[in-house]
Amino acid sequence: MARGDRYPPTGSxxxxxxxxxxxxxxxxxxxxxxxxxRPLRRRRHADGEAQQGARPGQRNSVPEHRLLPARARHALxxxxxxxxxxxxxxxxxxPARRRRxxxxxxxxxxxxxxxxxxxxxxxxxxxxxxxxRDRSRHATPGKRTAGGRKGQADAGGSRRRCTHEPRAHVxxxxxxxxxxxxxxxxxxxxxxxxxxxxxxxLAATPTPAPRRQGxxxxxxxxxxxxxxxxxxxxxxxxxxxxPNPNVLVKKGDLKGALAAWRQWAEREPMxxxxxxxxxxxxxxxxxxxxxxxxxxxxxxxLPKDYDIVFEMAMLCRAKGxxxxxxxxxxxxxxxxxxxxxxxxGRALALxxxxxxxxxxxxxxxxxxxxxxxxxxxxxxLVRRFPQHPGGWMLRGDLLYGSYMAKKKLDGTPxxxxxxxxxxxxxxxxxxxxxxxxxxxxxQRLGNVAAWEGQTAHALQLYxxxxxxxxxxxxxxxxxxxxxxxxQRRKMLASALLRFDKLxxxxxxxxxxxxxxxxxxxxxxxxxxxxxxxxxxxxxxRNDYVNALFYVGLASFRLGEHEFGLxxxxxxxxxxxxxxxxxxxxxxxxxxDNAKILAFYADLAHKQNNVPASRDLNHVSAxxxxxxxxxxxxxxxxxxxGKYKAAYAAYRRGLDKAPQDPQxxxxxxxxxxxxxxxxxxxxxKMYENAIAHGKRLLKRKKISNADKARYRxxxxxxxxxxxxx
Numbered sequence: 001m002a003r004g005d006r007y008p009p010t011g012s013x014x015x016x017x018x019x020x021x022x023x024x025x026x027x028x029x030x031x032x033x034x035x036x037x038r039p040l041r042r043r044r045h046a047d048g049e050a051q052q053g054a055r056p057g058q059r060n061s062v063p064e065h066r067l068l069p070a071r072a073r074h075a076l077x078x079x080x081x082x083x084x085x086x087x088x089x090x091x092x093x094x095p096a097r098r099r100r101x102x103x104x105x106x107x108x109x110x111x112x113x114x115x116x117x118x119x120x121x122x123x124x125x126x127x128x129x130x131x132x133r134d135r136s137r138h139a140t141p142g143k144r145t146a147g148g149r150k151g152q153a154d155a156g157g158s159r160r161r162c163t164h165e166p167r168a169h170v171x172x173x174x175x176x177x178x179x180x181x182x183x184x185x186x187x188x189x190x191x192x193x194x195x196x197x198x199x200x201x202l203a204a205t206p207t208p209a210p211r212r213q214g215x216x217x218x219x220x221x222x223x224x225x226x227x228x229x230x231x232x233x234x235x236x237x238x239x240x241x242x243p244n245p246n247v248l249v250k251k252g253d254l255k256g257a258l259a260a261w262r263q264w265a266e267r268e269p270m271x272x273x274x275x276x277x278x279x280x281x282x283x284x285x286x287x288x289x290x291x292x293x294x295x296x297x298x299x300x301x302l303p304k305d306y307d308i309v310f311e312m313a314m315l316c317r318a319k320g321x322x323x324x325x326x327x328x329x330x331x332x333x334x335x336x337x338x339x340x341x342x343x344x345g346r347a348l349a350l351x352x353x354x355x356x357x358x359x360x361x362x363x364x365x366x367x368x369x370x371x372x373x374x375x376x377x378x379x380x381l382v383r384r385f386p387q388h389p390g391g392w393m394l395r396g397d398l399l400y401g402s403y404m405a406k407k408k409l410d411g412t413p414x415x416x417x418x419x420x421x422x423x424x425x426x427x428x429x430x431x432x433x434x435x436x437x438x439x440x441x442x443q444r445l446g447n448v449a450a451w452e453g454q455t456a457h458a459l460q461l462y463x464x465x466x467x468x469x470x471x472x473x474x475x476x477x478x479x480x481x482x483x484x485x486x487q488r489r490k491m492l493a494s495a496l497l498r499f500d501k502l503x504x505x506x507x508x509x510x511x512x513x514x515x516x517x518x519x520x521x522x523x524x525x526x527x528x529x530x531x532x533x534x535x536x537x538x539x540x541r542n543d544y545v546n547a548l549f550y551v552g553l554a555s556f557r558l559g560e561h562e563f564g565l566x567x568x569x570x571x572x573x574x575x576x577x578x579x580x581x582x583x584x585x586x587x588x589x590x591x592d593n594a595k596i597l598a599f600y601a602d603l604a605h606k607q608n609n610v611p612a613s614r615d616l617n618h619v620s621a622x623x624x625x626x627x628x629x630x631x632x633x634x635x636x637x638x639x640x641g642k643y644k645a646a647y648a649a650y651r652r653g654l655d656k657a658p659q660d661p662q663x664x665x666x667x668x669x670x671x672x673x674x675x676x677x678x679x680x681x682x683x684k685m686y687e688n689a690i691a692h693g694k695r696l697l698k699r700k701k702i703s704n705a706d707k708a709r710y711r712x713x714x715x716x717x718x719x720x721x722x723x724x
Contacts, residue, residue: 242267249281257281265301272298272305279311288319299343306350313343313360320367333367340364355381359390366397374398389431393440396427400444407451424448437504439469450475455482459491466491467498469505470512485524492517511541518550527554531563545574549582556596561603565612568600572615580622594623610640621649627656631663638666643674661693661713665720672724683724689717 242263248256258278265274275298282291295312302308320336341364347357362377375398381391403420406412425448428441446461462474479488492513499510518533531554534547548571555564571579579597586593601616614636621629634649650667657663668685671678693714697707 245277254281254285269301272302272308275302276307276311279315283315283318288315288322291315292319304350306347306354309343309350310347310354310357310360313340313347313357316340316343317360317364324367337364337367341368353384355385355388355390358384359394362394363397366394366401371398371401387434389434389438389441392427392431392434393438396424396431396441396444399423399427400448403448404451421448421452437468437502439465439472442468443472443474447475450478450482456487459483459487460494463491463494463498466495466513467502470495470499470510476516485520488520489517492520508540511537511544514540515544515547518547522550522554527558530554531558531560545571545578546582549579552600553593553596556599561600564596565600565603568597569604569609569612569615572619573611576615576619576622579619583619583623594620597623610636614640614642621652625656627653627660627663630656631666634666638670638674643670646670647675659688659692659696661689661696661710661717664689664692665713665717668717669720672720679724683721686717686721686724690714690721693717 243256243260245257245260245264248254248260258281261274261278264271268274275294279291279295279298282288282294292312292315295308295315298305298308299312316336316339320333320340323333323336341361344357344361344364348354348361351357358377358381362374362381365371365373365377374394378391378394378398381388381394383391385391399420403417403424406417406420425445428445431438431441442461442465446458446465449455449458449461459479462479465472466474479491483491496510496513496517499505499513514533514537518530518537521527521533522530531551534550534554537544538547538551548567551567552564552571555561555567568579583590583593583597597616597619601613601620604610604612604616614633617629617633617636621633630649630653634646634653637643637646637649647667647670650663650670653663654660654667664685668682668689671682671685693710696702696710697714702710
């Protein structure tokens with residue numbers, strides 16, 4: 001429905017130009033209702049004439065511009081000063097061709113006025129609706145005056161000249177009040193206004209009407225017009241942008257950053273940056289599952305965004321490789337590699353000239369065993385991107401897979417294997433020629449040399465691969481079994497030298513090389529060199545905490561007990577479970593290494609180094625797992641203010657000896673005096689300590705030390721129970 005046809009026209013065209021359809025029987029039968037839902041009624045005065053819809057030649061008893069409250073009149077602009085008796089200027093019966101056109105207004109002014117224009121009103125430059133044109137054509141013309149001009153005649157035939165301010169907002173107010181089809185305007189007309197006890201019309205003075213019961217509702221509706229005319233106020237909280245996620249990431253607030261990116265994605269859902277940033281953050285934090293879920297949502301939102309689709313393919317590849325390295329995860333890995341094919345194909349369709357989706361597609365085909373599709377993508381990569389090693393590497397991986405399959409199969413002709421060796425070396429050497437910094441080709445060539453029995457050449461190639469990526473997949477077990485210590489030492493030294501010369505990786509990346517050198521020297525019994533390399537390894541990367549284990553053992557054999565105690569104390573404080581696991585993994589040397597641990601614990605106790613003694617006793621309790629060891633650790637925790645750890649240690653001891661009176665009393669002491677929680681449980685522990693202590697003291701075969709310990713536990717439990 002058009003703007004002017006929002007409300008259908010009612011009434012006949014023979015009415016005056018004021019309010020059509022009001023004042024006759026036909027208008028009364030229209031059945032119109034007010035905004036409050038009541039049928040529209042005409043208010044009559046004492047003279048019998050309706051206040052609304054005066055017939056031609058008569059005027060309304062109340063001027064139209066006074067029907068609104070003061071605030072509404074102020075919102076519509078200054079009142080037009082009209083001297084014509086009782087006839088508002090907006091209801092003057094002037095033909096449409098003689099009416100004054102409003103001045104050109106700004107778009108903002110037109111917006112404010114057009115929101116409340118009646119359906120029959122047309123703006124400048126628009127054709128008036130049919131009802132408005134008909135009213136102009138059938139309007140009653142005024143009588144010719146003595147001056148020869150037409151004017152609006154009143155009931156007595158006199159003429160009043162009307163003067164007004166030529167302002168645009170006055171005409172807009174006239175347009176807003178003209179038409180009279182609004183039910184709100186009809187409701188407002190019938191209300192008497194205070195201070196208007198006598199009409200200015202020449203007709204008989206009407207009697208003031210009694211106050212209506214629903215007048216308050218009508219006035220509220222009138223105020224609603226003023227409120228709706230004002231522009232909407234936007235909530236400042238809703239308009240405020242979400243926080244900056246990058247700032248939250250720098251502060252370490254991962255959850256806050258993800259929540260902020262979620263808000264930005266809701267605010268600007270078509271901006272791919274708000275989806276890619278959190279996905280890559282989750283991927284960097286090794287939260288692959290969460291990254292896959294979020295990226296899948298982003299793909300549904302932006303299915304034609306290349307970056308998002310390609311990122312989804314990369315995530316599926318990472319998840320597939322992760323599952324392929326786990327036991328029993330091959331089936332799920334294949335599912336993810338099929339997703340790689342799907343999303344990489346979509347990314348390639350969005351950007352056919354991109355190299356990375358094509359290379360990813362070829363690797364996924366190779367992982368799924370589709371060698372023909374992988375070979376097709378490899379040839380296409382070599383043809384389209386001859387200066388990039390990706391195509392040659394994919395071709396080399398295909399030939400290397402065939403070589404490994406033939407090599408493990410008995411009865412393969414040697415010439416076939418020789419041809420495959422030539423093809424593999426040609427492909428990877430071409431890749432190295434294009435980019436020598438990639439470790440993959442060096443490592444593949446080293447594997448081929450190792451399978452061909454060329455150990456020295458294989459070690460040289462492995463050294464080149466390690467110098468470019470020390471954490472790369474190098475067969476350390478094969479190297480240890482097939483290379484002598486001198487060959488291994490030479491390989492690692494060459495890798496360290498090449499690593500420092502290339503300078504393509506940060507210094508902490510060579511921690512793996514230092515670890516391997518330190519392990520080699522430790523197994524060879526060269527304690528000084530072992531301490532040197534293991535200490536350097538830990539200083540570069542403190543997550544290599546196992547290096548401290550070898551530092552402590554080698555320092556003990558060197559007689560440098562202070563340095564060894566420091567290494568063991570740091571290891572025990574950071575990860576006591578890992579230190580206990582290192583003792584278990586020592587094999588036949590496990591008991592000897594446990595004795596070295598006990599030596600360092602006693603040394604810390606003698607030096608009054610209570611924190612170090614506490615942490616080392618914790619490792620000893622994990623290693624031996626006896627009630628006495630847990631009791632010692634709990635006592636040291638209580639002495640250093642670690643009350644929660646002390647309570648947990650006492651509970652571990654009670655698991656081993658649930659009826660020990662001393663453990664029961666000491667555990668209840670932690671609850672009563674330090675944690676001040678579970679006092680009912682503490683009471684039960686005291687009662688059990690007393691009961692079990694008395695029972696144990698009645699035994700005939702009991703040592704004097706145990707007898708003294710039980711008696712002291714019973715005495716302490718009684719005193720603590722009395723205080724409780």
